[in-house]
Amino acid sequence: MNVKIILNCRNFINFLLVLMLYTIPYQSIRGSLFIKSDGSLWGMGGNANGQLGDGTTTQRNSPVQIENSGVSNIGHNGGSSLYVKTNGSLWGMGGNAYGQLGDGTTTNKVSPVEIEKSGVRSAVVSGGGSHSLYIKSDGSLWVMGQNNYGQLGDGTYTDRNSSVQIESGGVSSVAAGSEHSLYLKSDGSVWARGRNNYGQ
Numbered sequence: 030m031n032v033k034i035i036l037n038c039r040n041f042i043n044f045l046l047v048l049m050l051y052t053i054p055y056q057s058i059r060g061s062l063f064i065k066s067d068g069s070l071w072g073m074g075g076n077a078n079g080q081l082g083d084g085t086t087t088q089r090n091s092p093v094q095i096e097n098s099g100v101s102n103i104g105h106n107g108g109s110s111l112y113v114k115t116n117g118s119l120w121g122m123g124g125n126a127y128g129q130l131g132d133g134t135t136t137n138k139v140s141p142v143e144i145e146k147s148g149v150r151s152a153v154v155s156g157g158g159s160h161s162l163y164i165k166s167d168g169s170l171w172v173m174g175q176n177n178y179g180q181l182g183d184g185t186y187t188d189r190n191s192s193v194q195i196e197s198g199g200v201s202s203v204a205a206g207s208e209h210s211l212y213l214k215s216d217g218s219v220w221a222r223g224r225n226n227y228g229q
Contacts, residue, residue, distance in 0.1 A: 059107030063092075070096040070103070070112060079139030080110045080123030086139060095141065104152040104161065111144075111152040111161060119145040119152055119163060127159040128190025129174030135190055144192070151203070155180070158207035163192070170196040170203065170212060178208045180223030 059075035071092040072081035079086050082095045096112070104111040108124035120141040121130035128135050131144045145163075152163035160174030160181060171192040172181040179186055182195050202213040209223030221229075 060105070060110075062095075062103050062105050062110060062112070064100050064103060068096075068098040068100050068115065069094060070100040072110075075107065078108050078124035078137050080105070080108055082110060082122035082139070082141045084140045102151045104154040104163070106154040106158070109154050109159070109161070111154055111163070112141075113149050113152055113163075117145075117147040117149050117166060118143055119149040121161075124159070125190075127175035127188045129154065129159050129161045131161065131171075131173035131190065131192045133191045153203050153205050155205035155207055155210070158205065160205065160210070162203045162205055162210055162212070164200050164203055168196075168198040168200050168215065169194055170200040172210070175208075178224035180205075180208050180210050182210065182222035 060072060060080050061074050062070065062072045064070055071094055073089045073092045076086055076088050081089060081093060083093045099114045100112050101115050102113040109129050110123045111119060111121045113119055121144050122138045122141045125135055125137050130138060132142045148165045150164045150166045154161045158175065160172065162170065162172050164170055171194050173189045173192045176186055176188050181189060183193050199214045200212050201215050204211045206229060209221060209229050211219060211221050213219050
């Protein structure tokens with residue numbers, strides 16, 4: 030179930046600060062990814078699920094190169110990774126037990142797999158959880174992965190190993206907790222779905 034949240038100005042600014050923090054997820058406790066100024070993608074740290082995308086599950090104590098160029102955005106939670114290229118394609122690697130990579134399987138990937146060929150603007154992987162969200166250039170919102178608390182917002186509690194569309198347009202930013210999701214629309218409204226045991 031989607032819930033619309035009305036925020037006053039001060040709360041809205043605080044929300045944006047949190048949103049900014051969690052939509053630049055370059056590092057985590059189990060692994061890290063970063064983009065260089067030339068658009069190349071690098072990773073280091075834990076790699077048990079193949080989340081560094083270097084074709085192995087070997088821990089890396091120094092950076093390894095994953096892409097030579099063309100990477101514009103990263104979504105990463107340590108166990109799973111997504112990235113967007115400048116041509117709008119979406120790629121994923123790592124943990125995929127709940128289909129959070131959206132490639133139609135629940136098999137971990139040690140090398141990047143293409144999820145969308147074009148049209149993707151940004152992507153987020155849930156922090157500590159197993160669901161993913163991405164925004165297309167038309168402002169539509171797409172989700173995949175674990176859905177045990179309705180965090181995908183598709184009206185079910187069914188896990189999705191391929192992406193499903195939640196909004197047809199107007200989405201400007203998205204953030205994901207372990208079992209809930211939030212997104213900001215271009216009209217300034219904020220929407221939420223998923224677990225709410227602490228009022229999150």
